[in-house]
Amino acid sequence: MSFSSFQLPASHPLALYGWDTDWEAEFAPYAEQGLLPGRVVRVDRGLCDVVTPAGVIRADTEFVVPRDPMKVVCTGDWVAVDPEGDDPRYVRTLLPRRTAFVRSTSSKRSEGQVLATNIDYVVICVSLALELDLGRIERFLALAMSCSSGEALLHKSALSWESGAQPLGVLTKADLVPDAATLGHLVQDVEKTAPGVPVLPVSSSAGEGLDVLAAVLSGGTSVLLGQSGAGKSTLANVLIGEDVMDVRAARDVDGKGRHTTTTRNLLALPGGGVLIDTPGLRGVGLWDAETGVGQVFSEIEELAADCRFHDCAHEAEPGCAVLAALDSGVLPERRLASYRKLLRENQRIVAKTDARVRAEIRRDWKRKGAEGRAAMDAKRGRWH
Numbered sequence: 001m002s003f004s005s006f007q008l009p010a011s012h013p014l015a016l017y018g019w020d021t022d023w024e025a026e027f028a029p030y031a032e033q034g035l036l037p038g039r040v041v042r043v044d045r046g047l048c049d050v051v052t053p054a055g056v057i058r059a060d061t062e063f064v065v066p067r068d069p070m071k072v073v074c075t076g077d078w079v080a081v082d083p084e085g086d087d088p089r090y091v092r093t094l095l096p097r098r099t100a101f102v103r104s105t106s107s108k109r110s111e112g113q114v115l116a117t118n119i120d121y122v123v124i125c126v127s128l129a130l131e132l133d134l135g136r137i138e139r140f141l142a143l144a145m146s147c148s149s150g151e152a153l154l155h156k157s158a159l160s161w162e163s164g165a166q167p168l169g170v171l172t173k174a175d176l177v178p179d180a181a182t183l184g185h186l187v188q189d190v191e192k193t194a195p196g197v198p199v200l201p202v203s204s205s206a207g208e209g210l211d212v213l214a215a216v217l218s219g220g221t222s223v224l225l226g227q228s229g230a231g232k233s234t235l236a237n238v239l240i241g242e243d244v245m246d247v248r249a250a251r252d253v254d255g256k257g258r259h260t261t262t263t264r265n266l267l268a269l270p271g272g273g274v275l276i277d278t279p280g281l282r283g284v285g286l287w288d289a290e291t292g293v294g295q296v297f298s299e300i301e302e303l304a305a306d307c308r309f310h311d312c313a314h315e316a317e318p319g320c321a322v323l324a325a326l327d328s329g330v331l332p333e334r335r336l337a338s339y340r341k342l343l344r345e346n347q348r349i350v351a352k353t354d355a356r357v358r359a360e361i362r363r364d365w366k367r368k369g370a371e372g373r374a375a376m377d378a379k380r381g382r383w384h
């Protein structure tokens with residue numbers, strides 16, 4: 001099944017994709033201009049597929065792409081599309097994002113890269129086939145929180161942020177756990193590591209816990225995070241009810257016989273809700289989570305506020321509130337070690353990402369420049 005054959009019900013055609021009264025209100029001025037609302041289901045090379053009440057429209061994003069990578073149209077965005085004109089049409093406006101996953105960089109001045117937007121649930125998939133790695137769960141939680149906080153958005157662009165995404169812990173492959181008591185303990189361990197985060201064991205192969213998960217996810221737009229092999233694709237397939245995550249359609253892009261693989265990155269779930277799966281999110285180890293680390297380890301950051309020195313490294317400094325909490329047993333050793341490890345890891349990732357993002361942006365602008373020159377040459381050719 002391809003996007004263009006996607007049938008939308010006549011009544012509220014975009015409701016399936018998360019359209020609500022707030023979006024409707026936000027969109028009102030553009031509706032007056034005769035523009036169509038739509039949600040971006042895929043982006044590639046300056047073009048995107050937008051699901052609209054008139055079906056899926058291929059649209060060019062050049063009018064809404066200023067020199068700010070934070071405002072580059074992204075899977076999950078709500079946009080206004082011009083219904084007039086040839087294929088591809090044009091995206092005219094990007095509606096303010098509610099949340100966004102941003103791959104940020106260390107420098108306040110260098111730009112981040114938006115990976116997915118308007119996310120309500122960040123589903124952290126943890127395989128029960130392996131021994132629980134609480135540190136890894138904390139890492140993913142920090143990433144989930146970096147979406148919730150929306151801080152990158154507030155600091156780095158004028159786009160507004162309203163509410164955060166809710167992290168959910170999903171323990172996959174529950175069928176591999178020998179008995180209910182063991183499963184109960186595993187769930188408790190994760191709940192302790194992630195206070196306030198709902199934890200749900202599921203089995204894609206045995207069909208356990210899926211109804212509950214589907215019911216939760218029906219409330220909004222979700223992304224699945226987790227280590228490779230955690231069972232994300234399998235889970236996505238059972239939630240969607242068909243093997244779409246591996247479906248790749250070959251398309252003739254430029255009429256020159258050059259083929260590229262394409263795939264849908266945003267899907268409506270049969271029980272309601274929307275699932276986003278983008279390649280950038282898959283490479284989750286590649287982006288930073290500094291704001292998130294602070295939130296996951298908020299008790300350590302609160303303790304640190306009471307350290308005598310404001311730049312205390314909590315190593316051996318006198319008057320260190322963190323070390324005092326460690327000594328008195330209030331703060332478990334493992335938590336502090338995990339916090340330190342994540343901060344270190346984060347610094348390494350940020351350094352690497354900076355170089356990568358810079359290279360990507362350079363490449364992109366080089367390509368755009370070349371395309372622009374080619375277009376100019378073509379026009380001149382017509383005039384002479």
Ligand SMILES: Nc1nc2c(ncn2[C@@H]2O[C@H](COP(=O)(O)OP(=O)(O)OP(=O)(O)O)[C@@H](O)[C@H]2O)c(=O)[nH]1
Nearest residue numbers: 173175203204205227228229230231232233234235
């Ligand atoms: N026993 C059991 N195995 C499962 C379950 N779900 C997935 N698996 C297996 O786990 C392996 C990895 O599953 P995937 O769905 O490919 O994992 P993934 O998280 O998408 O991995 P990446 O694509 O690398 O990110 C596969 O061999 C699946 O068959 C489950 O509920 N129970």
Ligand SMILES: [Zn+2]
Nearest residue numbers: 307312314320
């Ligand atoms: Zn200290």
